Amino acid sequence: MAARLLIVEDDPALAELLIWHFEAEGYEVRHTADGEEALLLAAEETPDAIILDWMIENISGIEVCRRLRRVSETSAVPIIMLTARGEEEDRIRGLDTGADDYVTKPFSPRELIARLAAVLRRSRPALVGKTLKVEDIELDPTAHRVRRGGVEINLGPTEFRMLQHFMERPGRVLTRGQLVTGVWGNDSDIEERTVDVQIKRLRAALNIGGGKDVIRTVRSAGYSLG
């Protein structure tokens, strides 16, 4: 599963360069030059990370950053800021605003790619080939394998994606809507009730060895793991 990236950059030349490099790295890239549009896109598609230029049209990058953090859909998405200035004050303001890292222009694409990998390693370990662990459940994304208490568990594809989605966000409550877009994809017209059924199946599969239920139902909100 390729990581999805949103690049917010209003210099067309730089944008193209970035898109080219990231696509070569296997990322799925969306791009906009406009801050307002960036907010919409981000909320709609919840990318795995956002590359954000400090100075863009309409609103400043820092303001975009702040607003991304305020919206619950995007509050957890890692943000890397691109900035032309090098002063420490600016750096700190960027970080306080909620950026996860910043890269000072001029930079080499290689550096930006390394930074992005580092940031993703934290937030979405599965995208960088790490096994996920929550309580006694282990999920190896590359081997497509799940174990509970050391015992291998068999999951269908949807169950697997759903479990991975949960394990990347342990403890967090996900609404049915978030699960639909996260597990089935952005443009699927799935009944929200179907989520319930899939949850039931996932539960059944995970508890097959007699373990206690690890999926918590949060009434009128959604479900969470662990």
Added chain:
Amino acid sequence: MAARLLIVEDDPALAELLIWHFEAEGYEVRHTADGEEALLLAAEETPDAIILDWMIENISGIEVCRRLRRVSETSAVPIIMLTARGEEEDRIRGLDTGADDYVTKPFSPRELIARLAAVLRRSRPALVGKTLKVEDIELDPTAHRVRRGGVEINLGPTEFRMLQHFMERPGRVLTRGQLVTGVWGNDSDIEERTVDVQIKRLRAALNIGGGKDVIRTVRSAGYSLG
């Protein structure tokens, strides 16, 4: 719950400076100058983050980093590297090795603190103040969880919204009218007396462990928390 930090730094002056600053920020700090000892301490105490100098005695910081990543206890702990060099190659090697961020000497403590907060925000959001706290009650909005004195408490949706509403305005007296619009929404036609009932239910839930009542009734005005 204070975040626990491990500082690995062999320059005594710098170490002391860092310890002083981080403790002032409320972190619980452990320190060692030795690489091997750092590995032991890290595995034993699994800190919430590690500040690691690039060049230390015995083994290089980069080697420590690599080995921290290899041990399962510490493989997920965020690492910030301190480095004296500024060359890009080194930066990238540091990140590839598994460091989550690096800071180039000389740096200001303020910057390091901001970086640390950024890194922790990713890995342990609960430690960076995303949860609301009033007296011995904690409410985590993303996990949809409430604890009193460390013990988990189960709330219905309305009770949860109501508690959150109070916790966002600690100490403030809210009239029934304000509560109706705040908790039920602007356009709800709810009896004001219903607020009383919901308050009673919230109280019952919060005092389930035998704690004293934290909701104050203000006669002819409303209610307040804390």
Added chain:
DNA sequence: ACAGAAGTGTCATTTAAGTGTCATAGTTCG
């Protein structure tokens, strides 16, 4: 290509949890 197995989405139904209102009992304060 084909049969059988495994997996998936939807619906109707059952079960459970939470909510709003009211009548009544209890408090507070002048």
Added chain:
DNA sequence: CGAACTATGACACTTAAATGACACTTCTGT
């Protein structure tokens, strides 16, 4: 004491989630 409020228990009602069944699709091995 009595007026004005607030607390409480009961109950009917709403809303939400779990479940079982079933038709349909996708895989898998032959």
